[in-house]
Amino acid sequence: MTSQFEYLSVFDAQDTKKLGAIIQQCFGSSPENWERYHKRIGIENFRLLRQEGHISAGLAIYHMGQCYGGQIVPMAGIAAVGVAPEYRGKGAAYEILTQTIQELYRQSVPISVLYPATQVLYRKVGYEQAGSYCRWELPLSNIPIQARSMTIRRVSTDNYSIFESIYTRQAQINNGNLARHQAIWQHLLESEKEQAVYAYLIGSESEPEGYIIFTQERNEQELAIAIRDWAILTAEAAKCLWTFLGNHRSQTQKVSWQGSLSNPFLLLLPEQTAKIVWQMIWMMRIIDVSLALSKRGYPTGIEAELELEIRDNLLEANNGNFSLQVSGGRGEVRPGGKGTFQIDIRGLAPFYTGFLSPRQLQQLGYLKATPKALETATLLFSGDRPWMADFF
Numbered sequence: 001m002t003s004q005f006e007y008l009s010v011f012d013a014q015d016t017k018k019l020g021a022i023i024q025q026c027f028g029s030s031p032e033n034w035e036r037y038h039k040r041i042g043i044e045n046f047r048l049l050r051q052e053g054h055i056s057a058g059l060a061i062y063h064m065g066q067c068y069g070g071q072i073v074p075m076a077g078i079a080a081v082g083v084a085p086e087y088r089g090k091g092a093a094y095e096i097l098t099q100t101i102q103e104l105y106r107q108s109v110p111i112s113v114l115y116p117a118t119q120v121l122y123r124k125v126g127y128e129q130a131g132s133y134c135r136w137e138l139p140l141s142n143i144p145i146q147a148r149s150m151t152i153r154r155v156s157t158d159n160y161s162i163f164e165s166i167y168t169r170q171a172q173i174n175n176g177n178l179a180r181h182q183a184i185w186q187h188l189l190e191s192e193k194e195q196a197v198y199a200y201l202i203g204s205e206s207e208p209e210g211y212i213i214f215t216q217e218r219n220e221q222e223l224a225i226a227i228r229d230w231a232i233l234t235a236e237a238a239k240c241l242w243t244f245l246g247n248h249r250s251q252t253q254k255v256s257w258q259g260s261l262s263n264p265f266l267l268l269l270p271e272q273t274a275k276i277v278w279q280m281i282w283m284m285r286i287i288d289v290s291l292a293l294s295k296r297g298y299p300t301g302i303e304a305e306l307e308l309e310i311r312d313n314l315l316e317a318n319n320g321n322f323s324l325q326v327s328g329g330r331g332e333v334r335p336g337g338k339g340t341f342q343i344d345i346r347g348l349a350p351f352y353t354g355f356l357s358p359r360q361l362q363q364l365g366y367l368k369a370t371p372k373a374l375e376t377a378t379l380l381f382s383g384d385r386p387w388m389a390d391f392f
């Protein structure tokens, strides 16, 4: 774009320090947090903007994956987008995001996801709402389940590998769940200010069927269990876990967790006592249309072709007609086709994740399609509503 901006990777300790100062000021964090944060993500995964000889902005890229249709799609999570206050309102954030998106395209990253502080900025570069992150609370007095068929055993939080395979089995059947970056695992297990982090495995030692990682939070009125992470593979494990949580009720008033708009394990409770107390919608940008469509999974029983016409103001190669041929649960993308399903790069995000249905997007004016193309698209992109339990 304009020569006023220079887009850079972090070069030396001086850059790291300047970037750290911007990020700390932007997000009100401490020097200790910055040290831990950049070491976990890897300083090579930060990008900078230089203006007038000074570093004016920065962001972090988490290279990880996200599950769609049972497949893990490589994904770049964008975080810590920050512009020094004296450089704000002059297009610095727009520029660093544009440059990052172009770099990700060159690196063949199919999709990118972020949590927006403002949608206006991210929509300008092609991100759109694409999935849920909800915070739930449940009073502990309302778990009258008594299931004790499985062993629940306390385990160390030193290493996340004992949880990862259980987590992955759960993630693969939930659209939007992450193939987590190690920084996210480390954050889930870290103890802040000497607070105890409790972790338990449910089921046999050789084949556990679930786990839970939590802390206990006390405020003036009450003690609460804050679940940092959990994964449950079977109904019996879920019942035993509800029982385990209920057994805290003499001292602990409620339990909270982060996750989907609807949690299947709540079906096991007698009443609708769990409530969403907060939610945020994360945004996605399709970076490489062909790669994104060919990396995700599709319903296995369907053979169909969808002829898309895409518009993208930022990345030239995403423009034009693409034929998506689906067979055996996988998709193949070729240039060409009649373009009977027309959508721009922003509309493609909620469509791709299944956050909104093709009919809903058509109603909103986000896409134009022939009735047959709309029907095919509805079949191919059907599935559970996308969600994530992780914030980054």
Ligand SMILES: CC(C)(COP(=O)(O)OP(=O)(O)OC[C@H]1O[C@@H](n2cnc3c(N)ncnc32)[C@H](O)[C@@H]1OP(=O)(O)O)[C@@H](O)C(=O)NCCC(=O)NCCS
Pocket: 026, 027, 080, 081, 082, 083, 084, 087, 088, 089, 090, 091, 092, 093, 094, 095, 115, 116, 117, 118, 120, 121, 122, 124
């Ligand atoms: C949010 C932030 C990154 C924006 O940086 P910036 O360099 O001022 O943004 P830009 O000048 O590139 O703005 C690009 C567009 O986004 C819009 N925008 C920027 N910040 C916005 C805000 N807070 N609310 C609404 N729109 C905003 C601008 O109006 C502009 O749109 P326009 O061209 O139609 O006017 C910056 O204010 C910041 O660092 N804030 C503190 C940290 C933060 O909240 N980061 C975001 C984390 S997700």
